[in-house]
Amino acid sequence: MLEGYVAVNPGVRLLRGHRVVIRADVQEYVTTGKVAVVFGGGSGHEPMHTGFVGKGMLTACVCGSVFASPPPQEILPAIRAVAKNNTGGCLLLVANYTGDRLNFGLAFEKARQEGIKIEMVTVAEDCALTSHVNTAGRRALVGQVAISKIAGALAEEGRTLAEIVNITKDALSNMGTIGLSLSACSVPGSGPTFSLGEGQMELGLGAHGEAGVRRMKVTSAKEAVKIMLDHMTSPATSTHLRVESGDKVACFLNNLGGTTLLEMNIIAKEIIQYLDARGVSVDRFYSGHILTSLEMHGVSIMIMHLNDILKQCLDAPTEVPHWPKPMLPRGSSDRKTPSPLDLPDVENIAIDTTTKTNRCFGEADASRTYDALKHACESLISAETRLNTLDTEGGDGDTGSTLARGAREIMKLLGTKNSPGLPVNNPSCLALMLTSTAENCMGGASGALYGLMFTAAASCLCDDLSPRVWDTVLKEAINILKRYGGAEPGDRTMLDSLHAASMTFSERLQNMSPVDAYREAVLAAEKAACETAKMSARAGRASYVNPDLLTQPDPGAVGVTIWMRAVLDSIQ
16 A cells, blocks of 8 residues: 555655655755654554655654554654654654554654654544543544644744644644544454444544444434534533634544545535534634545544644645645635625526517417426326336436426426416417426436427427427427437437327328327327337447346336326327
């Protein structure tokens, strides 16, 4: 692992024969007389500590096996390499775990005996514990990285070893961390470190998967954040961090390894809103993989009270690749949650449903349109599960949900028959409003495809409401889908149903009533949808799937037949 890391980041080197990652310019750095900062511990927490070695943070780090402290024979060479000929001396940071205290302590004592100028600071900022009785004390969590940044910045600034010790100790007394996880991690070769039941989460667990202080049911991000921060700041616990209105803090949201970025951003929003509501000013917010526990699905939150020195240290430049520097507004050093940006000419222009330039239906046809639209929406909602099941073969299993989502929104807008909320008497305006619903509520490819179809229909229905115009509507809808969707009839998509319906309707309209012609079109569409089961997919997500796995009809094609059949049932 270490060999791979330095191959990717040649600004650091491995100390030959040791599990030590060290600045590539260490010999030059030692001659400056600046304090060297050394940290380390068990592996499995990457990017800590390897990802934080470099200018502005650690001078070197020592890596043990997974979740195991490195032995003194690894730690002492790292200290010698950065401090033996360094007039500035060395700050040895140690995590408050028994193995780390023993091994780093032994190396520290040997270094002092060798005449090396060295001081040691123990990091311990866990706020999970409710009592100090019968415990080894507060554990070291995300505070390890924050202290590394503070100490490294002070060292680059040229501060003395004594000054750095005092400032880091003061910072440690003003920070706290709490963790929460929905799963355990698995030590290579050993399996999960603990077990959680279905729908459970663990509060206050350690960095190695040690059991926490409370097990509870999985809840929303908002409630989970409240539980974590309420526990962290509760005076009822002996390890709490005092946080009051008017305080200025830095907040670290740490990914324990298996949490998605999507989840991280949701949790970040909830943390900031919680602290804002308590009158706490979040001057800095850091989010990302900072101290992981292999693949654990969870997060930890650290809060640190800020003063001018600590804020300056956090903002100080660093060349390490994994420091999660936030992007602040250009020319500003303030972190405030920004309000949405208001720019002209970016909003949709409201559709004028009262326009007199479009052809409009009479009362009877408007009533039929209402009924047909309502029945089509109800049918799509009823078919949600069926279409999702079909979509699991060649897609992501959401065709039914996407169509049902749009149908539910239309139902909300539709209103009552006596007081419709959509312009059912004005087909062109109705099509434009359905376009907006498809785009904004359905989402994905289906939303865009139906939006294109409704857009094509709107332009056709401005001046003509004769039966022949519906033939034109189908043709234009197909043309626009081919133009932007890239599919052709026979490619196993919704176009197959639409194309069959269009061809049949156009032909039957020559010698049948419009309703009879439409009935034949629906039958043709249904037949075409069934035949997609035997087609090779040449467009859409299904085109990437092994053809042998595609045994059912295309869900998009079936979706078309559902609303077409519903319209037929309504107008009959």
